[in-house]
Amino acid sequence: MNSTTVVGYATNDGDHLCCDCGDDTGEPLFCGFEVDSPAHCAECGCLIEGQSLTTDGRDYVAGKLVDADAPTPTLDAWADLLADHAAEEEDEDALLCYRLRSAIHSVRSAGVAEDAIAPLVDASESLVARLLER
Numbered sequence: 725m726n727s728t729t730v731v732g733y734a735t736n737d738g739d740h741l742c743c744d745c746g747d748d749t750g751e752p753l754f755c756g757f758e759v760d761s762p763a764h765c766a767e768c769g770c771l772i773e774g775q776s777l778t779t780d781g782r783d784y785v786a787g788k789l790v791d792a793d794a795p796t797p798t799l800d801a802w803a804d805l806l807a808d809h810a811a812e813e814e815d816e817d818a819l820l821c822y823r824l825r826s827a828i829h830s831v832r833s834a835g836v837a838e839d840a841i842a843p844l845v846d847a848s849e850s851l852v853a854r855l856l857e858r
């Protein structure tokens with residue numbers, strides 16, 4: 725993909741549509757179009773490929789990742805988007821926080837005894853707290 729690749733369409737209502745749901749009656753969105761928050765298709769909900777995050781967009785996603793207690797498919801997609809556009813240490817820290825909590829969530833979901841993972845949880849939360857103090 726490059727900056728001449730159409731990755732979706734913008735409607736007159738300000739919505740975004742992916743290439744599968746939109747048509748060329750909308751304003752084309754080119755690869756690399758910038759957003760202040762992740763752009764999802766208004767029809768199917770998919771994350772529109774090829775978008776770029778502004779500084780505000782990166783801050784928005786980083787904040788959502790840090791605040792998340794458990795992973796979701798949407799947050800996973802946002803984490804991948806932020807990983808592609810991480811520009812500051814805070815972005816990397818937010819990703820690390822999210823990935824650590826996601827991993828612990830997975831271990832818990834697998835039914836591992838809480839006693840067995842307590843040291844991991846404690847170490848992870850200490851690291852997350854230290855990262856968030858920066």
Ligand SMILES: [Zn+2]
Pocket residue numbers: 741742743744745746765766767768769770
């Ligand atoms: Zn769509």
